[in-house]
Amino acid sequence: MTLKSRLLVSVYAPALTGDDGRTLATIQGMERALPGLRLERELSKDGQPIPLQQRDAWLSEAATRGKFPLLCNGDELNPVTISGLKRPASLLPEGQRQLQVHVKLPLDVTTLAAATAVLEGVAEGARSFWGHASPSGHGSEVAQQMRDSGHGPERSPRGLPMLLPPEELRSPEIPHYLGWINYWSVAAARALGFPDPARDADLLTRARRTASGGWVVQLTDTPLDLDNIAHLDVLRRAYERFPVVGGRAAP
Template sequence: MTTQDRLHFAVYSPALVDDNGRTLAVVHGIERALPGLRLEWEVGKGGRPIKLPQRDAWLSEAATRGKFPLLCNGDESYPVTISGLKTPASQAPGGQPLLDVHADLPLDATVIAAASSVLEGIAEGARAFWGYSSSEGYGSEVAQQMRRSDHGPERSPRGLPMLKFPEKIRSPEIPYYLGWLNYWSPAAAQAIGFPDPARDADLLSRARRTATGGWVVQLTDAPLDLDTPAHLDALKRAYERFPAIGGRSAP
């Protein structure tokens, strides 16, 4: 592990149309999960942090314009960032525009221990459909699973199943893919058929309910490393268990 290693969090939620408190709830959620963390700086030009004396009011005003600006903790030696991006209806499942919230934190023992709470705080604050956390660079693995042609391979180079692009998935409640940690709202859990006590005993041993009735499900003890055979096997088993993920088939 190097000082540059990062843990990435992403959740997918209804688009911002006004200030309904979600952006503030997201930021407060991550701050609760990591006591002492304060995301009170805007990332300015050239990446320079700019202190926000009225952070909450500033965020609320931005939300009325459909914006979730890039915030950080102001510590360039231990950077934590969070922001929201718009996914237009044409690129989103079910033709519904989305707010995608992304956060990046140092991959260290403190963050790993709190990661489940961080994901829950971000997801529940955003009222997300689903979300995940994995180490930075995991996206390149997922990219190899994207089905670009009906006549393409059935498996990625790692032997993982091929997945549909988000705009080809029928509804926003269906997760695009799996990560190390997975947040599933009640609607997402229902869409993929989780939990089934008869089949999900192993997953349930590393899962917990959230305050709103969703789930945070952890696939492996440590963040996924697909060069570790046990991690790759765990990911393959989870994809086999949930064929709806990635729009492959009904649960």
């Protein structure tokens, strides 16, 4: 792990259709997970942090326009950012628009201690279908798992299973892939068949129930490192346990 390492959090939730309180709840959930963190600055087009005098009201107004603005903590040495993206219906299951919330923060001792709580706070605040927290670089590994034709390889270069593109999945509750720490809503956990006490004993030692009834499930004690053979084996076994992930089997 280097000083430039980042923890990336992504959660997938229903699209914003007005101010339903989810934008503020998401940010407040993250701030509760990291005491002392305040996301009260907007980033200008040239990357300068601009203090917000009435952040909560500003967020509410933006949400009425279907927007989740980019906020930051204003610390150039240890930057933390959160933003929301509109995901077009053409790229998603059942042709439903979604909100994808992105968080970036330093992967330091403080973040490691709070990573599960950060994911839970963001995911529950946004009322997400599913989400994950993973070290930077995990996305490039997942990209190699995406199947682009029916005649491609059965395994990625790492030996991980190939996954269907998100638009080919049966429902928005099905996770597109697995990360280091995974958030599964009640509906997502049901689709995955989790938990099964007989098969998930090891996973349950690193899992906890959320206030909404969903689950946060951590695959490895330390951040997922696919150059670590033991970590790679854990991820392979998790994909075998949950064939619904990535559309490889019907729920």
